[in-house]
Amino acid sequence: EDQVTQSPEALRLQEGESSSLNCSYTVSGLRGLFWYRQDPGKGPEFLFTLYSAGEEKEKERLKATLTKKESFLHITAPKPEDSATYLCAVRTQGGSEKLVFGKGTKLTVNP
């Protein structure tokens, strides 16, 4: 069964304190790994797509990387406005292409 596990469940940082969020996956065939940001009361907002091991994507203070078993979302010098829940999802292949999500990491950045 396809599984996506995110850690930690919650993370508190001070403004400027860099860290990483982890997404590990077990899937039958990976067609893509996606990172989303979700603010309270809103739908998930797309951030990055990664397709193959070794790939990296960057956007402002965020950098996503991918290996054969996991992905990391690195946050460099975060600001309070980076506070949100970050979701990881995988799109699998093999007859029934589903989009499977992890439970997310709730990030709080204190000023």
Add this chain to the structure above:
Amino acid sequence: NAGVTQTPKFRVLKTGQSMTLLCAQDMNHEYMYWYRQDPGMGLRLIHYSVGEGTTAKGEVPDGYNVSRLKKQNFLLGLESAAPSQTSVYFCASSYRWGQRLEAFFGQGTRLTVV
């Protein structure tokens, strides 16, 4: 650009009542999904569709039905609502092929069953 639009945004139902949630996308996406999001459970897939006229069950399909009569619309129905169906429902859509497989989400429907 409207993207993915969900109707309604909020709804309160009595146990046993029925309702339909509408999702509309204007990106010509082949795939459409319905998720529910509950505290501590994350996003769980209810049903999905890989094209017009096709639907498939996801992780938690019981108590729900769906239809995809038009490519741009995906309807989620609750025939007899139960309190356990109190949740936030999200619709999403994506391309089937190509280099852009990411899904885009609507703003959600907050449903309360009393």
